[in-house]
Amino acid sequence: MSENCPRQVCERVRQLLSELLDDELRGVVLEEVRMHLRDCPDCVLEVDSVKKTIRLYRQCSCQDVPVDIRIRLQDVIRRAREQG
């Protein structure tokens, strides 16, 4: 919370943080948030940290299906076909 920012403005920006990141804010609200971010390093940090958290999950969260699991899946489907 920066010293010069009214607490309720920072709170409001934080409530709108997800919509900002998802590019869902428009018009006056978007402009208000942008103006606030120009003057409030704490809210910039707030936005930046969430943005980087999401990016990190996207980067680190995908594994290849192990070969043995693929083979067993094919076997299970084959049995389901045979059972009709």
Added chain:
Amino acid sequence: MNRAEDADLVRRARDGDEAAFSDLVERHQGRVYNHALRMMGNVQDAEEVLQDTFVQAYRNLAKFEERSRFSTWIYRIATNEALMRLRKASRKVETSFEDLAHPDGEAWHEALHDFTSALDDVQSTEIREALEKALVELPEEYRIVFTLRDIDGFTNAEVADILEISVAAVKSRLHRSRLFLRDRLAQFHEETRTRTPQPGKGDA
């Protein structure tokens, strides 16, 4: 994932083309497996979810409505399979958002700053454990929304469709999940940092 190609494969699979269903499995098994892994938190349960999802899909292919995307449909099956197992095993995470009120204050601010800077240069093996740990701590109805939306890349409307909840509920859960995960990761980072001896400190 090409929707038209999926639709064509579904039509052929319905007509008895076994290779077409195998192609659908090949195209979607990776995303379903990763989704199951994030939901269940271990490989063994994730494999069971993966298998049961595709067996269900095979048996119910006639019920699939072509106005939907196959990927949305298969995720709905996988999500229901995972939730059924989690609830059966009573493995509900007891964490509540009230226990994890958004931290504030000077010390937290410094920790958050340090964490955010550190994210530019992380070792993937080191951070992966923290990511998984934080994700598993999320209550399951929040965890699903976060993984579908932010990791798997579905839109809010698609997540709402998969989970059969409103878009407003998706947005609300997504927002709280993101803050929760950011806070937990920053806390893990701070704990690791304070455990690690800093150069020039504590050298008597």
